[in-house]
Amino acid sequence: MKTPVRLLLAALALITLPAAHAKDDEADKALGDARAFTDSGEYAKALERHEWYHKNALRINRAQYGVRLSFALSDWKDLADKYPPALASLKAIRDADVKELEAGTGKPETFHNVVSINEKLGEEAASVALFKSLDAKQPALAKKCFSRADKTLLNQGEVELFTKYGGGFVSYLEGEIANHEHVVAMMKSTAVPMSARSIKNSDERLVATTLELVALATKQGDATTVTKLKTLAFKSVPDPRIKP
Template sequence: MGQAHDVLERARAARLEGRYEDALRDHLWFHENALSVEPGMAGVRLSFALRDWIYLAEKFPLARRALQGLRDRDTAKMLNGGESRDLFRDIVAINSALGEERATHDLFERMDIQMAPLAQQCADLALPALVAAEDYALARRYLGDPIARVKGLAANLNAYTQELVKTGGTSSAPALLSFVLNYTKEVRLVVEVLRREDEEALAAQASQAALDDLTSDALRDAVQREFDTPGATIAAMVQHARANTTEH
């Protein structure tokens, strides 16, 4: 493991030991420097690291204010010529961790006016926040062809599944279930926007395409279960983890 990983582990240990200022110092370093020393930590930086930061904020309010400060700094940068999809992704992830999706919506509204081409590039990242804010009209404008969008999502899931089949092994099951969960979430967003905009027929077509375009019966069954019973995929992930623990 590299330096960035070690700093994140150190932040977690400091939090658990009640050394909150040390933990915050390490979180700040990790967020600002991790990618320069370990580019492979990109996913961790915007998921597990932010989750741990929020855990710290529950004990140490200054940590929340520090994270909001980073978000505000990056938002100002976006609106003053430093715009990029990667920077917007950072802002979206921080707002999601903070439970402040409205801030993502408000920023995207300004991007729609000031930098429409970039807004188009970032629309997929903004969609959950637009739906959370119930701004279905703005979401629909950037949805494009919803059937093509769903087919593209299905093609990605098919390709990912085929790659996992090549590698084999049951260890890939949690990753696949996670991908299925994300797929169903994205499809649901598309369908909800269409329904809220009174495009019921198109919503039904999108829902059907989300199943018809999957190439595996097992995959189709897993997606159908999640559509029918939201949370079924998470339950399957927990069951798999417990079974794995029992085996070892």
């Protein structure tokens, strides 16, 4: 089973970040400069560096994929909280990607950009609306984008749309458990700083996903599924919150 991009993000961000900084390529320098300019109050310069990094990072080094949609966007949002033009710029990039998707020229990676930005902005409902549009007009693309939308659909209670692409709750969780164990094994096999933290974060994501699924199954009055979900997840992560 393929590991969804969203689960690889955390692991890849931690694995590639130290290597990328050691390489000291242009992308790393731009992101570092953006942080330094933000700290020194030179917000216009910081914004220029963020814009440059977002546009060029993957061209320079594909290993920047995870950092670009996680740490870098978090830094950009921090800047946007202090400097309104940074917020306008981030939204403009997001809106351009949305138009590209709606025009039928976007890719799953484009959708991932939008979802990641919306998450930082607290605008997950907009991601759901976009996915619904793809579902109605471009179902083939929606299918390819589902692995970037599933968590948002769950969080927003879009059960019908979620199950259309993700299948039943139990089969979906089985896939999540397999992906979680893959990430954990990968992190344990590498001598990467913060690998223990990454594993803990993966544990927490699996518990959170299980609890979301349990809540939805409970709402549907499906006690059998609730028990199956807890039993499966507890075997992988023996957390008292999901004990059967």
